[in-house]
Amino acid sequence: MEKLRNEHKKAKEIIDEFTKGKREMSHINIEDKGKYKELVKKIEAREIYLKNAVEKFVKELKAELIRKWSEFEKEEISHVEKVVDDLKELSLNVEEILQSKDAENVFNECEKLSIAVGKAKISSGTIAFLTGQMLPYNVGSLQVVSNAVDVRIVKQFQTDISSVFFLSLCPDNSLWISDQSVLQKVKPIEHKLTAESTFNIKVYGMAVTPTGDLLLLSSGSVLKQISGKTGELTDFIYSVKALTETTIHVTKDGKVIVGVKSRGKLFPASGRRAIIVLNKKGEQETIYEHDKNNIRIFTFPVNITSTDNGNICVLDQLSEDGRGRVVVLSRDGDILQIYTGHQEISSENNPFKPVQIVTTPSDNIIVTHFNTYIFHILNNCGHLITHYNVGDIGIQSPWSLCFTRNEGQLYVGCTTKVGSSERAKLYEVNIFGC
Incomplete structure (x- = not known):
């Protein structure tokens, strides 16, 4: 009986506490609530952090551009000079060889010159800025x-x-x-x-x-x-040829997700590094390997999980x-x-x-x-x-x-x-x- 009275007393105290809390919540504007203000401050602090981070990354990117542009120009100039020197060297003997009427020599030199001319192209490559993707999740x-x-x-x-x-x-x-x-x-x-x-x-x-x-x-x-x-x-119904599995996960609906890499050293990353999703039949369904700019996503995937929202x-x-x-x-x-x-x-x-x-x-x-x-x-x-x-x-x-x-x-x-x-x-x- 005493225990019942005590529990009844506790229940009444909880009811009173919750009722009071409900009244307080209903009479306070959302802008006046301390917790709300705290969350707004955190969101605004995140905004400042992201702005500063963007400025920092832009400065780093500009510095990297200066370095890469200088290296690119040096490589291009070196390439052009080499092509010109090679063509000049081959061209020096052309007139002399033509006058010699040595058919075999003419044929050989013609082939050499033809190959050199074919390679004599200004590099088609250039430095490009590939924009990253900004998502709400970044905030x-x-x-x-x-x-x-x-x-x-x-x-x-x-x-x-x-x-x-x-x-x-x-x-x-x-x-x-x-x-x-x-x-x-x-x-x-x-x-x-x-x-x-x-x-x-x-x-x-x-x-x-x-x-x-x-x-x-x-x-x-x-x-x-x-x-x-x-x-x-026994052996499973699926194998990854020429690749090594690094981790495995099974989703709630029975799909198998494996991490894979090319054979060889773990680091530095080279070859393929990817996540492969298999259906229940062991058939390959999706590969996650590169981002939207075709840049490798993973270095060495060692563990995987999945969430109910599909992530x-x-x-x-x-x-x-x-x-x-x-x-x-x-x-x-x-x-x-x-x-x-x-x-x-x-x-x-x-x-x-x-x-x-x-x-x-x-x-x-x-x-x-x-x-x-x-x-x-x-x-x-x-x-x-x-x-x-x-x-x-x-x-x-x-x-x-x-x-x-x-x-x-x-x-x-x-x-x-x-x-x-x-x-x-x-x-x-x-x-x-x-």
């Missing part, structure tokens, strides 16, 4: 967001592998985990992981299809597949030290946003090194950051909403992420130090507000 976006993100550990599991670099959920709520050398299917029971199957196989990326099959990036140019029904390992979010590694960015593409291939970290988290001494990305049930995205305990939480357009330090609740070295079908339930796979004999931890957490 920002408006979205109702939670006032606070809350993460709480529900369970902690000890794995049998050194690091959980890859983590995928099956329809039966079992998990695939891998440290790149060992692949395990495990079932979380109480506070333990029960291993259902183990494969000693190289893993460079993996994703589960809606039917429960596991798609694997392993050695070779052919995707592998482990049947969710039989556990049999594709790609972790793009820029250098060998792991520096990277999040590139958000629209369905049409427009670059909506490039996120390179936030000044409160990243710096020159601690650059943004994203390692994994996942879409939340609210259609936002979470990015894990190498050697930090930070979750970068972005909206589906790639704008930072907030960040959260899971180290504050005891989770160290988070790497891989995987949402379950239960609201707010997330698995977090962690890593261990290189050379350590420790086994990696896996956490089940409840996360709200994102």
Whole structure:
């Protein structure tokens, strides 16, 4: 009875508080509301930032134009001088050879001169200014967001592998985990992981299809597949000839998205670097490789997720030290946003090194950051909403992420130090507000 009275009292207090808040909201003009004014200031600050950024980029572009124009002129002058010298040299002996009546010599010199004349063209190339695309997303976006993100550990599991670099959920709520050398299917029971199957196989990326099959990036140019029904390992129906897959993702509607690159060194970027979308039959549907100015979009795509509004979010590694960015593409291939970290988290001494990305049930995205305990939480357009330090609740070295079908339930796979004999931890957490 006492408990009921207390709960009734709390309910009345909440009703009074909400009623008062409603009255206050209805009597205040929108222009007078503190939160509204704060948002307007942020939008205006963004306007100033963009204007300053444009001025800075224009100055840099002009300086680059001066440098490139000078180099271009030198190359053109050098080219013209070489052509003239070559033609003069060949022309000197023409009259003498013609008078000699040596047919073979005449034929040879004629061929040489003909080739030289054919090559004697002023370069058709020139320096052009290719305009970039300005989109509303460059300014920002408006979205109702939670006032606070809350993460709480529900369970902690000890794995049998050194690091959980890859983590995928099956329809039966079992998990695939891998440290790149060992692949395990495990079932979380109480506070333990029960291993259902183990494969000693190289893993460079993996994703589960809606039917429960596991798609694997392993050695070779052919995707592998482990049947969710039989556990049999076979080749997938699609392969990328002359290219190497770098990452894989399966959308909610069963489309497969793979990152690819030309064979050879990772850096500096050369050859092809692209994202390919496959339909359910394994047929190539779309390729995202160049922007509207035919400039390469990606350096090394290492992880992919997709959002309900059709955007594709790609972790793009820029250098060998792991520096990277999040590139958000629209369905049409427009670059909506490039996120390179936030000044409160990243710096020159601690650059943004994203390692994994996942879409939340609210259609936002979470990015894990190498050697930090930070979750970068972005909206589906790639704008930072907030960040959260899971180290504050005891989770160290988070790497891989995987949402379950239960609201707010997330698995977090962690890593261990290189050379350590420790086994990696896996956490089940409840996360709200994102």
